[in-house]
Amino acid sequence: MSELKLKNLKNILRSYDRIILAFSGGADSAFLLKVSVETLGREKVTAVTGNSETYTSEEIGFARSFTAQYGINHIIINTSELQDDAFCSNPPERCYICKYHFYSEVDQLRKKENINHIVDGSNADDQHDFRPGFKAARGFGVKSPLMECGFTKEEIRSISKEMGLPSWDRPSNPCLASRIPYGNRITSEKLKIVAEAEHFIRGHGFNVVRVRHHGQMAKIEVSAEEINRLFSDNNNEKISTRLKELGFKWVSIDLQGYRQGSLNEALDLKTFKLKMKKN
DSSP states (O other), rough: OOOHHHHHHHHHHHHSSSEEEEEOOOOOOOOOOHHHHHEEEEGGEEEEEEEESSSSSHHHHHHHHHHHHHOOEEEEEEGGGGHHHHHHOOOTTTHHHHHHHHHHHHHHHHHHHHHOOEEEEOOGGGSSOOOOOHHHHHHTTOOOOOHHOOOHHHHHHHHHHHOOOTTTTTTOOGGGGGGGGGTTTOOHHHHHEEEEEHHHHHHOOOEEEEEEETEEEEEEEGGGGGGGGGTOOOOOOOOHHHHHHTTTSSEEEOOOOOOOGGGGSSSSHHHHHHHHHOO
């Protein structure tokens, strides 16, 4: 089945001819980028990565090293969503606002270089998640060939591993603004604190980490299987001490463990999706 999907993917890419690929450095976009270069050739593929305070230096660093490893043309676009009060006020459509800024810049580049299409690494699993950014992408005509071919995250990781891609097991790591509950203002300081807190916890061997910024309280999410490890080797004391040094007064643990989009649980998604559709 995966071989048929891969064949279909290459056929779709050939129909695009020249592309700009929105490259986050994650497993999905890295896989699509490598297949695109193999299918179309380096001269017809440009990878573009957005850079702002909402992303960690590690993410940008990996994107740079991946494209350098395979000799791929790579452009970094500095975005300025933190200068937009509509974004910083942190409404449920925050992701739409962010992606609109990014794709506005990418589309200008596409027109300047006379490139046919913009593509992204959205996969079939993403259709079941709450992602207002999809609307922004579609507004600029962004194509999602992995989704169109039905590739799941598991399939992408499996094929990437077979291809020897260093991205195959990279954990998902959406922008740092997703750590701040809706309605709580997004600031550069909060983003920096979250980034440093997660970096510290990952340094103690935790692969998937989210530190949700609830004002003076930090809520830690790790995989359900790793929650007990937070209390081994004095990890709880080390992590609590460090996070309080960063400015939190209280440090808590989400006993359900990490799950994608946990902050969306506070939303009436049905009502909000209808609102987004009308607008």
